[in-house]
Amino acid sequence: MSALTPLREIPDKNIFRAGDVFVLFGELFGRGYVNGLLDEARKAGMTILGVTVGRRDENHKLRPLTDAELKEAEANLGGRIVNVPLMAGFDLDAPEGTPNPTDLLAGLKLNNWQEARLDWAQIERCREVGVARFKSSTAQAMAELDKLIPDGANLFFAHTMAGGIPKTKVFLAIANRIYKGRGERFMPSRALLDSDLGKMILMNFDEVTANTFQYLIEASSGIRERLARNGGETRYTAYGYHGTEILIGGEYQWQTYTNYTQGYAKMRLEDHAEAAWGQGIKATVFNCPEIRTNSSDIFVGVELSLFPLLEALMKEGDGGWAYEQWKQCESLLNDGVSLRDILDQIADYNANSTIASFRNYAAWPMDNTAELAEVMVGTSEEITGLHKDRKALITDYLSALVLESTGPLIFREASAPHGPVLWLNHDVVAKQLIGMH
Ligand SMILES: NC(=O)c1ccc[n+]([C@@H]2O[C@H](COP(=O)([O-])OP(=O)(O)OC[C@H]3O[C@@H](n4cnc5c(N)ncnc54)[C@H](O)[C@@H]3O)[C@@H](O)[C@H]2O)c1
Known part of the structure; x- marks a missing residue:
């Protein structure tokens, strides 16, 4: 377990300027976190480059983007995209003529998946094929990028890759029970983790969410060393993701979403940053x-956990801009429902002994329980139901604010990073937002 190492101060250094290069290692999706960083890179006048995960044809074969797809993706990114498919994971990889993991999972049904055993020797062969494919595509992408990054430039790689859920019908049904179910429909996350299906999914998470960061750092060593020769x-x-400190009872306290099944992979991601840092490479999660x-x-x-950000905004500023955010959020609620009511409900939720028992950093990522789901899913559904429009939630509004704040925080901290793993908690997010507005 790593120590909790929050970023407490707003970073103010910036080494990036026009002519420097920003590479997005992952694909840009509408509301994704990386939009915040991209805004900063654009403001600094950096050249923006990106990659694609590629697309699958009707036979699940990975292919580059078509001309039309590439044009659209480049317009969306505001920069050139190296068109080498960088889909990570091995759920659809296998040695020629043998079944891939998705094929192996195809026979699983809701009534047999917990007992079903997988052929681990075959899974391992598939993993090797998937890793070799990803590494070779990454090498190809780096060779292309190498030509686009001039000597004398500084270079910023932003890794966003996370995922690895295989496309099997049965998992959708299981996920609906684990992450959304309560009462009769609830299923404990432990059931998944104890199954072969769950073990295979965790391996795939490791590949997509964690190991791609290591492969990126290794594959870009040539570019890194070339640039370093000119300073x-x-x-x-x-x-x-490893939980977040938010305001609970007037103090910033660490809490987490449970069960965060990707947690093991996120800890491995931290390990990769620490290993790189140990070799003098400035890599920060x-x-x-x-x-x-x-x-x-x-x-x-x-x-x-987003709601208490409104209280952090009040705490960290003089109240003026925070008050406007409160009003904006309140306007999304049904007539007669006040924001105070919601924040009181969230305070009760966080004081609930079941919820409090999951604030255990050392035990992270904990398994979920039926009692937790009852309170958490129940509260979520109740609060969502108090909005005028389910597609315009207070948490959408607050997500956009958090995303906006992480852009400058990460961009500037990366200029002179304090360490390989840093937490952006609600205190520094609120301070950054207040400073920006
Ligand atoms: N949303 C949150 O609450 C939250 C919190 C903390 C950290 N994060 C992290 O932020 C990062 C961006 O996520 P986001 O929530 O903004 O969502 P997002 O959907 O915008 O980003 C997910 C990224 O993963 C990539 N990806 C997915 N499957 C992949 C695969 N098989 N191979 C290669 N790439 C793949 C996508 O291209 C995309 O860039 C992720 O690492 C995520 O874990 C998210």
Whole structure:
């Protein structure tokens, strides 16, 4: 277990300027975290480059983007994209003529998946094929990038990759029970972790969420060393998650979403940053607050920790701008429902003994329980129901604020990073927002 190492002060150094290069290692999705960093890179006048995860054809074969897809993705990014498919993980990889992990999982049904055993020798062969494919594509992408990054430039690699859920019908049903279910429909996360299906998914998470960071750092060593010869600096950042300190009972306290099944992979991601740091490479994992994005929407209740940000905004500023945010948020609620009511409900939620028992950093990532799901999913559903429009939630509004703040925090901290793993908690997020507005 790593020590909790929060970033407490707003960083103010910036080594990046026009002519320097920002590379997005992952693909840009609408509401994703990396939008905040991209805004900063654009403001600094950096050249923006990106990669793609590629697309799958009707036979699940990975392919580059078509011309039309590439044009759209480049317009969206505001920069050139190296068109080598960088889908990570091995769920659809296998030695020629043998079944891939998704094929192996195809026979699983809701009534047999817990007992089903996988052929681990075959899974291992598939993993080797997937890793070799990703490493070779990354090498190819780096060779392309090498030509686009001039001597004398500083270079910023932003890693966003996270995922690895295989496309099997049965997992969707299981995930709905683990992350959204309560009462009769609840299923404990431990059931998944104890199954072969769960073990295979954790291996794939490791590949996508964690090891891609290591492969990136290794594959870009040539570019890094070339730039260094002319004094050019290279930085690597990745988005982690390992709980967040939020205001509970007037104090910043660490809490987490449970069960965060990707937690093991996120700790491995931290290990990769620490190993690189040990070799003198400036690689930092920024453990970020819970926000609502395409990737986190499945976790019902993950958004509950966002509400106390409103209180952090009051605490860290003089109240003026924070008050406007309160009013904006209140306007999203049904007539007759006050924001104070919601914040009181969140305070009760955090004081609840079941919820409090999960604030255990040393035991992270803990398994979920039926009692937890009852309170967490229940509170989430109740609060969502108090909004005028389920598609315009207070937590959407607050997610955008958090995202906006992490851009400058990560961008500037990366200029002179304090360490390989840093937490961006609600205190520094609130201070950054107040400073910006
Ligand atoms: N949303 C949150 O609450 C939260 C909190 C802390 C950290 N993060 C982290 O922030 C990062 C960005 O996530 P986000 O929530 O902004 O969502 P997002 O959906 O915008 O980003 C997910 C990224 O993962 C990439 N990806 C997914 N599957 C992949 C695969 N098989 N191979 C390669 N790349 C793949 C996508 O291209 C995309 O860039 C992730 O590392 C995520 O874990 C998110």
